[in-house]
Amino acid sequence: MPRKRVSKVKQKAKGDEPEEKKVKREHVTVQDEGEAKPETKSPGWIPENWPQTYENIKMMMEGVVAPLESMPWYIENDPLNTKPEERFRILVALMLSSQTKDEQTLKVWNELCADGLSIEWVLAKSDAELSKCIPVNFRNTKSSNIRKVATILKENYNGDTPDNAKDLIDLPGVGPKMAYLFLQSCYKKSDGLGVDVHMHRLANRLGWVQKSTKDAEKTRVALESWLSKDLIYEFNRLIPRFGQMKCTADKPKCKECLNNLICPSAGK
Ligand code: SF4
Structure with a gap:
């Protein structure tokens, strides 16, 4: 059963990932139990x-069964059981996935997790060292963004992740697609596509x-x-x-x- 969880955290940061980052919507929808019917919003x-x-x-x-169902953000996580460290890992998986095949993203992400992926683990590495650990497309940009995100989460979110689209999209390298899939996976919020x-x-x-x-x-x-x-x-x-x-x-x-x-x- 989905749960509603809303908080108001603020953070500003600039990103350089190619994904578009402009979103100005504040509606919050929590998935209802039961099968949704195909309806439209307005006439x-x-x-x-x-x-x-x-x-x-x-x-x-x-x-x-599609390969996509193995991806970390597709697996539903109960927000009451999911720890901040796990949420960070899922956010990293989404950041790795941009313009990279699912299979490669999953392989690299599993290797990172086996090596102890966490905010501290990331911050202990230089951009160059991190880049070597993530053989995905745009690895240099992604390693730089992941390090920036780790710093922001540590300093401004007490090591946790934002639970709303606006603050997620403000993080470097996080666009609307990542934000909405992350919210759905980690906070059971279906706020956008x-x-x-x-x-x-x-x-x-x-x-x-x-x-x-x-x-x-x-x-x-x-x-x-x-x-x-x-x-x-x-x-x-x-x-x-x-x-x-x-x-x-x-x-x-x-x-x-x-x-x-x-x-x-x-x-x-
Ligand atoms: S284009 Fe896609 S949705 Fe349309 S008929 Fe072909 S498979 Fe079906």
Whole structure:
């Protein structure tokens, strides 16, 4: 059963990760128990056939296990049991994951954890030493950001992590996708969509955005303009899995897709 937890912590820091960092929303939604229904927010623009398409995706993904489900932030953590050190590790996993394949992120993250990944562990290393430990894309930028985040968390958060999107996004190298997935994983807060490459691609393929979007942040804003807040939790978990397993970047499985008669991109 999800729990609501809200606090007001403040921190300012600048980041240099390529992910967009502008978010000005303060609504808080906690996942409700029970199955959410595909509803829209308002009588404004809504995608044609969206409820049917969504239900079909749910049907197709029943019992299908995607590699994504092994990622640290996908595993649900009870905020009452999750320790600050674990939350820091999950935040690091998300920071490592940017523009890096899940398998490589997970491998590197597991190695870091086995070596004792913690705020103190990070701060005991130079940027160059840390960079050597994280063979992922943009390793130098990421190692620098992880060290900055460790310093900020130690000095301003008593070694814990922020529990709201604004303060998370203020951390160097942490963008909206990371912030919302982190909140959902570590604090059971479904405050926004964690738009990854899969969700971005699917939103455009399925016509779930009124005009095609060029980047994940524009996709997030477009989707959240009509998607019911009650569906954010499920959407964050369902759509990336569907993108990873069925509606893949190369060769989507359109012939066997239940949406192939109503999807504007079927067979393209
Ligand atoms: S029909 Fe093809 S492009 Fe459309 S949702 Fe299904 S797999 Fe994706």
